[in-house]
Amino acid sequence: MTTPPDIERVEVAPVNRREPQSLFKAREKIFPKRATGFFRTLKWQVMAVTLAIYYLTPWIRWDRGPGAPDQAVLIDMPVRRFYFFFIEIWPQEFFYVAGLLILAGIGLFLLTSTVGRAWCGYTCPQTVWVDLFLVVERWIEGDRGARIKLEQAPWSVSKLRKRIGKHTLWILIGMATGGAWVFYFADAPTLAARLADFSAPPIAWITIAILTATTYVFGGLMREQVCTYMCPWPRIQAAMLDEDSLVVTYNDWRGEPRARHQKTQQAGAGDCIDCNQCVVVCPMGIDIRDGQQLECITCALCIDACDAVMDKVGRPRGLISYATLKDYNASTRERPVHTTLRSLIRPRTILYIVLWTAVAAGMLYALLTRDRLDLNVLHDRNPVAVRLSDGSIRNGYTVKILNMAPEGRTFTLTTDGVLGASLVRAGADDPPAAILSLPVAGDAVRSMKIYVTAPAASVDEAETPLRFTLRDTGGAETAVYDSHFARP
Amino acid sequence: MTDKERDALSGVETTGHEWDGIKELNNPLPRWWLWTFYACIVWALIYTVFYPAWPLIDGATRGVLGFSSRANLTASVSEARAAQSRYLAQIEALPLERIRHDPALFDFAVAGGRSAFAVNCVQCHGGGGAGAKGYPNLNDDDWLWGGTLEELHFTLRHGIRSENDAQTRMSLMPAFGRDGILDRKQIADTADYVLSLSGQDHDPSAAARGAVVFADQCAACHGADGGGDRAQGAPSLKDGIWLYGGDRATVIESITNARRGVMPAWGGKLDEATLKQVVIYVHSLGGGEPSVAAP
Numbered sequence: 001m002t003t004p005p006d007i008e009r010v011e012v013a014p015v016n017r018r019e020p021q022s023l024f025k026a027r028e029k030i031f032p033k034r035a036t037g038f039f040r041t042l043k044w045q046v047m048a049v050t051l052a053i054y055y056l057t058p059w060i061r062w063d064r065g066p067g068a069p070d071q072a073v074l075i076d077m078p079v080r081r082f083y084f085f086f087i088e089i090w091p092q093e094f095f096y097v098a099g100l101l102i103l104a105g106i107g108l109f110l111l112t113s114t115v116g117r118a119w120c121g122y123t124c125p126q127t128v129w130v131d132l133f134l135v136v137e138r139w140i141e142g143d144r145g146a147r148i149k150l151e152q153a154p155w156s157v158s159k160l161r162k163r164i165g166k167h168t169l170w171i172l173i174g175m176a177t178g179g180a181w182v183f184y185f186a187d188a189p190t191l192a193a194r195l196a197d198f199s200a201p202p203i204a205w206i207t208i209a210i211l212t213a214t215t216y217v218f219g220g221l222m223r224e225q226v227c228t229y230m231c232p233w234p235r236i237q238a239a240m241l242d243e244d245s246l247v248v249t250y251n252d253w254r255g256e257p258r259a260r261h262q263k264t265q266q267a268g269a270g271d272c273i274d275c276n277q278c279v280v281v282c283p284m285g286i287d288i289r290d291g292q293q294l295e296c297i298t299c300a301l302c303i304d305a306c307d308a309v310m311d312k313v314g315r316p317r318g319l320i321s322y323a324t325l326k327d328y329n330a331s332t333r334e335r336p337v338h339t340t341l342r343s344l345i346r347p348r349t350i351l352y353i354v355l356w357t358a359v360a361a362g363m364l365y366a367l368l369t370r371d372r373l374d375l376n377v378l379h380d381r382n383p384v385a386v387r388l389s390d391g392s393i394r395n396g397y398t399v400k401i402l403n404m405a406p407e408g409r410t411f412t413l414t415t416d417g418v419l420g421a422s423l424v425r426a427g428a429d430d431p432p433a434a435i436l437s438l439p440v441a442g443d444a445v446r447s448m449k450i451y452v453t454a455p456a457a458s459v460d461e462a463e464t465p466l467r468f469t470l471r472d473t474g475g476a477e478t479a480v481y482d483s484h485f486a487r488p
Numbered sequence: 489m490t491d492k493e494r495d496a497l498s499g500v501e502t503t504g505h506e507w508d509g510i511k512e513l514n515n516p517l518p519r520w521w522l523w524t525f526y527a528c529i530v531w532a533l534i535y536t537v538f539y540p541a542w543p544l545i546d547g548a549t550r551g552v553l554g555f556s557s558r559a560n561l562t563a564s565v566s567e568a569r570a571a572q573s574r575y576l577a578q579i580e581a582l583p584l585e586r587i588r589h590d591p592a593l594f595d596f597a598v599a600g601g602r603s604a605f606a607v608n609c610v611q612c613h614g615g616g617g618a619g620a621k622g623y624p625n626l627n628d629d630d631w632l633w634g635g636t637l638e639e640l641h642f643t644l645r646h647g648i649r650s651e652n653d654a655q656t657r658m659s660l661m662p663a664f665g666r667d668g669i670l671d672r673k674q675i676a677d678t679a680d681y682v683l684s685l686s687g688q689d690h691d692p693s694a695a696a697r698g699a700v701v702f703a704d705q706c707a708a709c710h711g712a713d714g715g716g717d718r719a720q721g722a723p724s725l726k727d728g729i730w731l732y733g734g735d736r737a738t739v740i741e742s743i744t745n746a747r748r749g750v751m752p753a754w755g756g757k758l759d760e761a762t763l764k765q766v767v768i769y770v771h772s773l774g775g776g777e778p779s780v781a782a783p
Contacts, residue, residue, distance in 0.1 A: 026519075382616030386774065389630040389727035396627075396774060426772055427594065451774050456728075 009260070010276040015285030016228070016295045027225060029151065030285040032134060033144035033277075037304025046122045047131055055176070058183035062086075065406060068443065075185050081443075087367065088443075090404055092374075099363040103356060110352035112240035114344050116247040116322075120233065121299035126226050129177070129219035130283065136169045144280055170220040171212065178211030224284045227297060234294045243325035244346055248298045250278075250289040250320050253332040258289075271315045278302035278320055288320055298322075373411075374402035375470045375479035385486040387456075393487050394453040396426075401447075401470065403440040410439045410473045413450070417466040418485045419458035424451050437473075452485065459487045572600075576761040584637035585779050587768060594768065601769025604762050608754065617773050622732055622749055627773045630729040632721045633657050635777035639718075641767045647753030648721070656753055659720045664705065665744030674701050679739040685714040685725045686734060 015028045062072035062085055069076065074083040082089040082097070089096055111118055120127060141147045141162050153159055182204045183191055194200040218226050227234065241247065255272030272289070279287045281302055284295040288302045306320040323331075380396035388394055403409055413436040415421050422432035426449035440446045452466070466485040471478045493502045495513055502511045517525075536542060539551040550556075575596045579587055587593045605617070613619050617626035624632065633643050643657060650656040664670040670678070681698030683690040703712065709722040716724035723731060732738055732747055754763060770776070 380616070382614070383618035383625070383627055386618070386625065386627040387728055388628050389724065389729050391728040394628075394774065426774065427588070429778060449772075 008275070008277075009273075010280050012276050012279050014279050014282070014287035014290070016293070017287070018290035018293055028285070030224060030283065031144045031147045031151075031280075032283040032301075033280040033305075034138060035281040035301040035304040037307055039300035039304050043122060043131065043299065043301075047128050050123055050125075050128050051132070055180045058180065058188040064088075068406060069187060071187055073184060074187075077185060088404070088406075090402070093370070096363060096367065099359060102359055103363075106352055106356045106359065109240055110349060110356060112237055113242065113245055113348055113352065116241060116245045117233075117237055117296070117298040120227070120237075120297035124297075126218060126231070127297060127299065129173075129215060130223050132173060133170055133219045133223075134283070136173070137166055140166045140169070167216075167220070170216050174212035174215035174219070175208060177215045178208035181211050182207050224295065227284065228295050242348065243329075244348075246298075246322045246324055247292055248288055248296060248300055248303060248320065249323040249328055250291070251318070251323070251328070251331060252289065253328075255289070255319050271310070271313075271319050273309065273313060275309055277305040277309055281305040371477065371479065372404040373470065373472060373477045373479045374404070375468060375481045376400040376402075377468050377481040377483045379483050379486070383488075385488045387488050388453065391456050392453050393456055393459055393485075394451050395466075395485050397450045397452065397468075397483065399448055399450045399468070400445060401438065401440050402445050403442060405442060407442045408439065409442070409475070410437060411470050412437055412473055414469050414471075415452060415466055416469065418452070418454045418464055421452050421454040421458075421466070421485070424453070425449070426451060454485060456487070459485060462487060572596075579764050580759075580761040584641060584764060584767060587764065588637065588771070594772075597765040597768035598772050600762070601765035601767070601772075604758065604766050605769055608758065609766070612751070617770065622747070624731060625729070626770050627775055628729060629775045629777070630724065630727060631718065631775070631777070632716075632723055632731075634718045635771075635775055636779045637767055637771055637776070638779060640770055640776075641763065643751070644763055644767055644770075645753065645755035647755075648751040649748060650750065650753040653753035653755065657721055659709070659722065660748060661709070661722075661746040662705075663744065663746040666746075670701065670705065670743070674698075675740055675743045678702055678706070678743055679736055682714070682725050682739050682743075683734075683736060686728065688734065 015030050057073050058071065060072035061070050062083070063070055064083070069083060071083065072085050074081075076083065080091045082094075087096075108119055137147065141150050150159060150162065179195070186204070191200060191204065195204065222230075252270075255270040257268065257270050258272035258274040259269040260274045278289065279302075281304070282288070283299065283301070284297055286293055286295045288296065300322065303320045303322070307317040310317050310319055376399070378398040378400075380398070384395070386394045386396075399413065401411060403411075413423065414434065415423065422434055423436045424430065424432040425436060425438070432451075432453055436450065438446070438448070464485045464487075466483050468481045468483060469478060470480070493504070493511070494500065495502055495511070498513065500513045500515060503514045505512045516522075536549075537551065538553045539555050540548045541551065542549040575593060578593060579597055582590075582593070587597055605613075606615070609617070612623045613626055614623070619625035624630075629635065631639070633639060633648070646653045646656045648657045649660075662669055665672070665675055677694045677698035678701045679698065680690045680694035681696075681702050684692075684695040702710075702714070706714075709720050710716055710725055711722070714725035716722045716726075728734075730738070731749070732742055754766075758766070
């Protein structure tokens with residue numbers, strides 16, 4: 001008996017064979033075949049969700065009251081604010097973004113140590129957009145066989161038409177990608193209108209052009225080469241994986257010796273019928289039966305392909321499966337597979353979870369207790385101090401008040417440390433007083449010159465510590481700044 | 489030329505170059521690299537056509553775009569000037585007190601005044617306007633000729649004892665010692681009296697003798713109580729601020745030889761808008777006095 005007639009056997013050699021490779025060679029094109037099955041469906045779903053998040057987020061509105069942008073997620077470069085739903089971040093609070101990156105990093109470690117390179121296979125933008133580009137390619141040029149035929153065919157009107165159609169659609173997707181990106185940096189509806197009538201600022205066009213080009217080149221032309229040659233993650237992941245990490249595994253103890261003309265009952269033959277379906281669906285051009293390799297992004301399309309074949313030849317599924325090294329070793333020793341949720345709980349993952357939770361809790365605490373008021377005082381250095389005609393001494397300070405609350409507030413400024421100090425704001429016609437009342441507009445910085453005058457008798461030292469205290473008259477918030485008072 | 493030779497291991501041709509038995513393989517450059525290189529050459533050629541590039545004896549080729557960084561600078565400077573002209577026109581037209589109370593004009597005037605001060609005034613008055621011996625501190629509240637906007641404006645425009653300006657602030661203290669008006673003992677006594685005015689250590693009996701001399705010779709300008717007279721630019725001798733120093737030796741030196749500081753008249757040198765900006769800036773340093781007649 002030969003291979004069952006409804007199973008196509010493909011003569012194909014993997015592009016990235018497991019053998020020493022030349023340091024330089026021209027790219028070999030890969031024509032991945034469409035797969036169907038559980039993991040392919042999961043990939044479609046993840047693709048829909050991630051693309052929706054990317055394209056729709058800038059259009060979510062968020063009412064922050066008059067005068068403030070009503071975009072939920074907005075990076076406002078000109079006024080240097082970052083809006084994320086109810087959170088507004090000022091430039092000096094940018095460490096929250098660093099915190100988010102740390103969370104993302106630890107999250108990636110946690111994900112990799114449990115489910116392997118799931119990030120690569122399902123959610124990485126490169127994977128998602130390559131998948132999208134492949135959908136277009138398949139739609140216009142057909143599936144694997146048709147595409148190979150078209151590739152080898154001489155140039156004709158129909159080939160040209162298909163190629164132009166494909167590249168046009170790719171570039172349109174690239175433009176949509178770049179176009180969505182700029183909406184994160186400006187009010188989306190306004191910018192969309194300005195893009196439509198070509199009055200958008202040059203930086204928007206430049207950004208769209210660059211992202212269109214990179215999306216087109218990375219997603220359409222370079223594809224798996226980005227993962228293999230440009231991305232650092234395949235190199236790092238080796239340190240993240242251990243014997244409890246799920247990876248796409250060819251269970252050779254079951255499949256070998258593979259037999260092309262398999263007789264179902266043939267003694268000694270493995271389950272693998274060498275139909276190469278796992279090779280042709282692979283977008284990375286590898287043969288998973290060579291074992292784990294750098295190029296594998298664990299997208300599991302080979303599992304889908306193999307499972308379909310196993311169903312047809314009447315063998316149990318799972319010849320290629322997600323398995324840990326522990327499972328694999330147990331299986332080869334013909335002991336039962338033991339992957340359970342409990343294998344997720346081990347010192348390494350617990351450490352990642354604890355670290356992640358600690359960083360997240362710290363950030364949350366900092367976010368909830370953060371000040372919406374900041375005070376900066378800069379002592380004048382030229383001149384350091386001035387003697388007035390009545391013998392008293394005056395120092396000048398540049399006082400900067402950051403009112404990070406959305407509403408305008410009035411603050412009182414007082415000083416401690418120098419007896420009899422009186423304050424006056426430069427330019428104001430009010431007489432000097434011990435307390436200054438300073439209104440500051442909402443979400444604004446106010447910088448002003450303040451003169452502090454003190455009797456010579458209360459300034460003995462060359463420099464006396466002077467503490468400025470700023471109080472919100474309508475609330476409890478205070479800010480202090482320690483400066484000094486100098487004598488001439 | 490050696491014959492072409494293939495490397496046995498990789499099957500790649502060698503270039504024929506050999507160093508100590510090591511031969512160079514003729515591996516091609518990556519194609520994208522090569523194309524980038526060609527593109528750079530093409531770019532360079534196009535660039536030399538459009539932009540100034542080739543050196544000639546008298547300058548360089550101009551390029552068909554007519555680009556010139558000097559022209560760009562001139563353009564941006566005149567653009568900035570045009571943007572400033574609206575403010576400058578207002579500053580020139582409006583009274584000083586009005587400028588001081590218009591926040592936008594005030595900020596503009598302080599910034600402009602600071603830069604004009606940095607060019608014209610720091611040589612004597614210092615970078616922060618703190619002055620030096622003989623050069624008044626502009627940060628304090630002690631003014632020889634007055635500290636209102638109008639008085640500062642007049643001082644700045646006409647100068648102090650400036651030879652080129654008929655309306656200049658003028659007053660001359662006699663050199664009591666050098667000109668033989670007072671003898672050394674009288675000068676010493678007067679110095680003691682002056683020290684007593686500002687509450688410094690002094691000899692009471694000498695000061696009592698000096699008081700008579702002071703009433704006779706000095707009170708006409710410095711006032712009977714030594715409080716000074718701004719109309720004549722006569723400094724107050726009672727306060728803690730001394731232009732040349734308040735110790736006995738310096739006071740004796742001042743009485744003997746007199747002090748006659750000179751400030752140039754800036755009226756002809758700076759335009760009216762710049763003058764006003766400097767006035768606003770100096771007034772904002774902390775010692776500015778309110779105008780007598782509010783607008």
